[in-house]
Amino acid sequence: AQRVTQPEKLLSVFKGAPVELKCNYSYSGSPELFWYVQYSRQRLQLLLRHISRESIKGFTADLNKGETSFHLKKPFAQEEDSAMYYCALSGYAGGGNKLTFGTGTQLKVEL
Amino acid sequence: GAVVSQHPSWVICKSGTSVKIECRSLDFQATTMFWYRQFPKQSLMLMATSNEGSKATYEQGVEKDKFLINHASLTLSTLTVTSAHPEDSSFYICSAVGFQETQYFGPGTRLLVL
Numbered sequence: 001a002q003r004v005t006q007p008e009k010l011l012s013v014f015k016g017a018p019v020e021l022k023c024n025y026s027y028s029g030s031p032e033l034f035w036y037v038q039y040s041r042q043r044l045q046l047l048l049r050h051i052s053r054e055s056i057k058g059f060t061a062d063l064n065k066g067e068t069s070f071h072l073k074k075p076f077a078q079e080e081d082s083a084m085y086y087c088a089l090s091g092y093a094g095g096g097n098k099l100t101f102g103t104g105t106q107l108k109v110e111l
Numbered sequence: 112g113a114v115v116s117q118h119p120s121w122v123i124c125k126s127g128t129s130v131k132i133e134c135r136s137l138d139f140q141a142t143t144m145f146w147y148r149q150f151p152k153q154s155l156m157l158m159a160t161s162n163e164g165s166k167a168t169y170e171q172g173v174e175k176d177k178f179l180i181n182h183a184s185l186t187l188s189t190l191t192v193t194s195a196h197p198e199d200s201s202f203y204i205c206s207a208v209g210f211q212e213t214q215y216f217g218p219g220t221r222l223l224v225l
């Protein structure tokens with residue numbers, strides 16, 4: 001079974017401070033990991049995926065297979081980063097590839 | 112690009128009636144779409160996988176006769192909540208699989224059953 005764990009429901013940081021949103025996963029095969037973001041009153045949108053190894057809006061995430069983690073990081077938080085962040089794993093289950101979401105972390109950037 | 116729409120954005124219905132929710136990929140074709148349910152302050156729960164031209168695949172615990180899914184074209188999937196009851200009130204979100212197997216999400220439909 002595939003599982004994604006986001007231990008923090010809420011993370012509050014000051015503007016300009018570093019941000020790290022934690023994500024751990026459990027999957028027997030070779031996972032594909034994503035971070036999705038949901039701004040207030042907007043739809044869920046893809047932030048980044050591990051295979052792209054890119055930085056979006058200053059965010060990066062590195063897949064650590066040894067620690068089964070895919071933490072999301074940003075060196076300097078901005079007010080517009082306040083949103084709900086979901087870590088998701090795409091794995092083969094029940095006859096097809098499916099996304100399993102973590103419970104989400106609400107990031108609040110304070111001035 | 113890769114825009115997914117849902118209609119309606121919100122609906123209120125009486126208990127016992129059926130409600131249809133549409134999910135459309137506006138600028139790409141999607142052989143696979145997904146339907147999720149999201150309860151307040153909780154994560155998305157996958158309900159079913161909708162495949163164009165074939166029967167939907169439902170997750171364990173999701174009643175297929177309750178939540179009818181039809182994926183008649185490469186740009187449209189519909190979810191019909193049959194004989195809706197107050198416990199079906201929720202936020203329903205669809206996604207369509209596009210470029211590089213990425214899921215693109217619709218804005219969601221809020222259903223309230225009275």
